[in-house]
Amino acid sequence: MINGAMLIGDTERQAASRFQSHDPATGAALEPGFSSATAEDVAEACALAAAAAPGYAASDPESRAVFLEAIASAIEAVGDDLILRAMQESGLPRARLEGERGRTTGQLRLFASVVRQGDWLDATIDPAMPDRAPLPRPDLRRMNLPVGPVAVFGASNFPLAFSVAGGDTASALAAGCPVVVKGHPAHPGTGELVARAIQSAVTQCGMPAGTFSYLPGETNALGAALVGDPRIKAVGFTGSRGGGLALVRIAAERAEPIPVYAEMSSINPVILMPAALAARGTALAEGFVQSLTMGAGQFCTNPGLVIAVGGEALDGFVAAAGEALARSAPATMLSPGIHASFEQGVALLAQHDSVETVARGLPCTGENQAVGALFQTSAAQFLADAALGHEVFGSSSVIVRCADLADVVRVVASLEGQLTATLQLDQADIADARRLLPVLADRVGRVLANGWPTGVEVAHAMVHGGPFPATSDGRTTSVGTLAIHRFLRPVAFQNLPPELLPNAIAETNPWGLARRIDGIREGSPR
Ligand SMILES: NC(=O)C1=CN([C@@H]2O[C@H](COP(=O)(O)OP(=O)(O)OC[C@H]3O[C@@H](n4cnc5c(N)ncnc54)[C@H](OP(=O)(O)O)[C@@H]3O)[C@@H](O)[C@H]2O)C=CC1
């Protein structure tokens, strides 16, 4: 059921002020109207979250894992209504949204397994050395504790996997932090269905009521009030650079500054190495255009920059990519605002004196549609104007023609921080790639070979992060199990009586954790 309510703890409430979502394919307003949460609602949700924090933090790993699994099952139980509403509100096709739902529930279940396994606690014990000379060593025991209530901003481009029950929420709940979500205003109905699923899991699992709240709204003031609330201790965000930086500023100016984990903008360079380009330029062009146009290009991992040494092989790639793009169908974008900013970015490139338009996709047939755009320029021109390296969110990409490999290195080294860099390479390219690799790794969170950057695997070894402006904190990730560490902090306990020690670091090890004792991981060879 969708009725436009805010879900605050275990209650639901309607606000007087309302807003509506729209079908981006037709522009039609969708029923019902949604509550616009106010600063008072933020304060109430945050007070409940703060009240819930100690009890939720104290939940044992098994109960917390069962809770995460219950959320996944409750989302599945919403059934096709969830997919239909998300299709209406986002313009994304059924298959994509079904895949995204699987990613969302799989992510929750993966975090449940992480919580049970217990490595995230990083339980570490340095036993006392009472006889050590000249000074005895105290008994020291360290473990990770949740940071407290976390604010999560739903993303426009992933109504499920990066929204109400997305990676930020899953990792914060796994860490033991209550979550207050500010839903994305483009898909409030989808958000409400998922929020109701989480709320029902909270009740079913007997977690404290304030463990989760959902605040719909469409004003910057709502997000600002949430990040500014003194009870919020960290923030997860995926969206624009402007939005992310605004939240970083608000968080830094609080009486108690807090971390904001914002994933913002990236153009994801693809480097076509000479042997690969010569051997399989046409196949590369087709794979590239598929990745570029998937989901109307609305991925932060979209390949927005191609870098290669100029010559016949690159000419062949450009021609093949141009032909493939010219056959690509227009696709509905998520919202009129996102469409307008795509159009503006493409127009800037198309009108730029140093940029040539290689191809455009098939013309629009409806509202808010992206028509793919492919451009090329030289390395010298790219290096001369930083604007050519700005993200155009959607299916737009720039090919940079270099004089030689040294030029390729210069272009890569000039880039801002990125989520990904892709190397298309064959065996004969290995020596050159070895020189390029440290330059790439310095700029990005993930280097991949012979694939395409879109479609991030949710896994233990994944890094979906990178230096600024890809994110506001390049030391971590928003996808994969490492994301849980954003919402934890280490605490050391020195010489505590055994009766006071938390289970994770108690002498009896009741949770059976593999702990690090005197520097050696239990169970590992000495
Ligand atoms: N690289 C990436 O991963 C992505 C980039 N984008 C980029 O973002 C553009 C706009 O898309 P959108 O997804 O709406 O992203 P925004 O960054 O505009 O908005 C995301 C969320 O942040 C909130 N927000 C934005 N600015 C502020 C602010 N100054 N103070 C408080 N809250 C704020 C919004 O609230 P409200 O709208 O209610 O004010 C919304 O809930 C796209 O055109 C694209 O360029 C979008 C998605 C992903």
Ligand SMILES: O=C(O)CCC(=O)C(=O)O
């Ligand atoms: O490519 C993906 O699967 C994830 C992309 C992403 O994180 C984003 O677009 O915000």
